[in-house]
Amino acid sequence: MEKKLATSRQLWALFCGTKCKTKGLSISKDKASDLIDAMNNGEAARVRAVLIDEYGCDTAGDLPVSKAEREAKHQAVWDKAWAAGVKAAEAATPVPMHIPGYAPITEGVCGFAWVEIHPATSSFAKWVKAHDLGKTSSYAGGVHVWIGDYDQSMTRKKAHAIAMGRVIREELDINAYGASRID
Numbered sequence: 001m002e003k004k005l006a007t008s009r010q011l012w013a014l015f016c017g018t019k020c021k022t023k024g025l026s027i028s029k030d031k032a033s034d035l036i037d038a039m040n041n042g043e044a045a046r047v048r049a050v051l052i053d054e055y056g057c058d059t060a061g062d063l064p065v066s067k068a069e070r071e072a073k074h075q076a077v078w079d080k081a082w083a084a085g086v087k088a089a090e091a092a093t094p095v096p097m098h099i100p101g102y103a104p105i106t107e108g109v110c111g112f113a114w115v116e117i118h119p120a121t122s123s124f125a126k127w128v129k130a131h132d133l134g135k136t137s138s139y140a141g142g143v144h145v146w147i148g149d150y151d152q153s154m155t156r157k158k159a160h161a162i163a164m165g166r167v168i169r170e171e172l173d174i175n176a177y178g179a180s181r182i183d
Contacts, residue, residue: 006032014039018048020057027055074127081115081167085147088163094155111154113161113180115168118142122174142175154180 006014010032011022017039027035039047051057094108117125120136125143128134134145145164150156161178168176 004029010036014051017044018051020048020051020059022057025055025057070123074124077124077168077171078133080171081164084167085160085164089150089156089160092156092159094153107151107153108155110152110183111157111180112183113147113154113157113178115145115161115164115176115178116140116142117145117168118175124168124172124174154182
């Protein structure tokens with residue numbers, strides 16, 4: 001009796017869970033089912049190793065991470081970026097603004113600053129929106145994180161935004177940068 005080969009759905013499930021190229025893979029339906037069960041029980045790395053070692057599959061990328069791992073990574077990047085922003089803002093030295101007839105404004109010019117994260121479809125940008133930390137920009141695209149601290153000091157807000165953007169860019173390899181506007 002001839003063993004039935006895995007269905008295209010099974011091969012697709014194995015690909016999605018392990019990022020091993022399974023198109024045209026000659027594997028029995030029962031073996032595929034066992035591997036899918038193992039993968040669904042948190043053994044994706046072992047299943048990936050079996051597909052590579054026993055079936056000679058090529059890989060098509062890194063092993064997918066769980067939602068909990070992705071959430072934790074995004075939170076860690078956010079915390080690191082925010083801390084870098086606070087440190088940069090505290091280290092910034094605003095140039096006092098002088099208006100004739102008034103006392104000098106020691107915090108410098110008034111303005112706004114934000115972090116732009118592109119594309120808005122990246123998992124980090126979606127995470128930022130889901131946690132109400134930023135909003136989609138209908139004008140410039142992407143997701144914008146508003147820097148509302150530091151009273152009206154554009155210098156400090158801009159320093160915070162630039163530092164945040166740098167950390168996000170370095171940690172996640174996505175386009176993120178600080179922007180500002182004088183008021």
